[in-house]
Amino acid sequence: MNPSRYSDSEIDTVYRVIRERRDMRHFRPDPIDSALLERLLQAAHLAPSVGFMQPWRFIRITDRSLRARVHALVDAERRRTALALGERQDEFMRLKVEGILDCGEVLVAALMDGRERHVFGRRTMPDMDLASVACAIQNLWLAARAEGIGMGWVSLFDPQALGQLLRLPPGARPVAVLCLGQVDSFHEKPMLEQEGWASRQSLNEMLFENGWGDEKLQDSGAAG
Structure with a gap:
C-alpha cells in the first residue's frame, strides 16, 4: 500500500471537483463572505510556479464604477x-460570455512586473510565467467549485487598455x-457544449506515443 495515497473517498472528491468545475456566467449578486474569499485566494497562492517565482497578482475590484469600466472594455472586445x-x-452574440455586473466579486489576475529577472525555468520558455498564473487560476477555480461558488474566466479585453485602467506598472x-x-x-456540461458552440474531443485524439501523431498508444488500448 502507498502510504502517501489519500483515502478512496478523498480521491473521489478530487476527481469530482475536477469533473464538475464549470465556467459560469450567471450569478446572484449576493456577496461572498470575506473568510471564504480569503480561503479561495490562499488556494490560488498555493499554486506551483516555475522557479518558485510566484508571478501572480490579484486585484480585487470593489469600486462599482470601476467594475462598470472593466465591463465596458470587455463588451467592446466582445x-x-x-x-x-x-x-x-x-x-x-447570443451567448452570455461574462457576468461582471452580476457577480458578488470581480478579481483581475495579472502577471507581475520585473519577470525578466527570473531565469530559472524560463531561459528558453519565458511564457512559463503565464503557465504559472494559469495554475493559480485553476486552483482558485477548483476551490471555488468545492465551496459551491461559481467562477467565470473572462479573457475578452485589450490587455493594454485594462492595464492602464488598473494602473499596472510597466512590464505587468x-x-x-x-x-x-x-x-x-452548476451546468451539467460546459456551457459552450450545452449551447452547441463546441463539443469535448476524445482524449484519444490528443494522446500520442513517442512522437506527434503516432497512434500506437491508442491502438494498443492503453489510452482507455
Whole structure:
C-alpha cells in the first residue's frame, strides 16, 4: 500500500471537483463572505510556479464604477470578437460570455512586473510565467467549485487598455477577469457544449506515443 495515497473517498472528491468545475456566467449578486474569499485566494497562492517565482497578482475590484469600466472594455472586445468570427457572429452574440455586473466579486489576475529577472525555468520558455498564473487560476477555480461558488474566466479585453485602467506598472500584464459569486446551479456540461458552440474531443485524439501523431498508444488500448 502507498502510504502517501489519500483515502478512496478523498480521491473521489478530487476527481469530482475536477469533473464538475464549470465556467459560469450567471450569478446572484449576493456577496461572498470575506473568510471564504480569503480561503479561495490562499488556494490560488498555493499554486506551483516555475522557479518558485510566484508571478501572480490579484486585484480585487470593489469600486462599482470601476467594475462598470472593466465591463465596458470587455463588451467592446466582445463586439470586435463577434466581427472577427464572420459567419458565427450572430451565434456568438447570443451567448452570455461574462457576468461582471452580476457577480458578488470581480478579481483581475495579472502577471507581475520585473519577470525578466527570473531565469530559472524560463531561459528558453519565458511564457512559463503565464503557465504559472494559469495554475493559480485553476486552483482558485477548483476551490471555488468545492465551496459551491461559481467562477467565470473572462479573457475578452485589450490587455493594454485594462492595464492602464488598473494602473499596472510597466512590464505587468492582466491575464484574466475573474467573476465569482453565488449561483442557482452548476451546468451539467460546459456551457459552450450545452449551447452547441463546441463539443469535448476524445482524449484519444490528443494522446500520442513517442512522437506527434503516432497512434500506437491508442491502438494498443492503453489510452482507455
